Amino acid sequence: MGKEHKTRAATDRRDDDLGxxxxWKDRRRHTERRIPTVEEQDMTETEWLSYFGASSTADKQAEEAAADIFDKVRG
Structure with a gap:
């Protein structure tokens, strides 16, 4: 009972946009390749707190740690 050895393809099919x-019938009228984009946003401390504001002492400590890390990354 030997298993046959299957090798993987040398190239990745996702590298080519072949459609x-x-x-296959797509429900969209015009198909577009879905490529995610990443953009960097400048954020003030006030905006940071409005998005990730702390509500308890433990959250405030975590917020301060996150702010320290954020400062290190910025600078």
Whole structure:
């Protein structure tokens, strides 16, 4: 009972934008490649607190730790 050894393809099919497989009908009228984008946003401390504001003492300590890390990354 030997298992046959299957090798992987040398290239990754996701590297090529070949579209959907034959016979596939997409519900979208015009298909577009979905590529995520990343943008850096400048944020003031007030904005940071409005998004990630602390509500308890433990949260405030975590917030201060996060702010320290944020400062290190910035600078």
């Amino acid at each position: 959907p497989p034959d016979g």
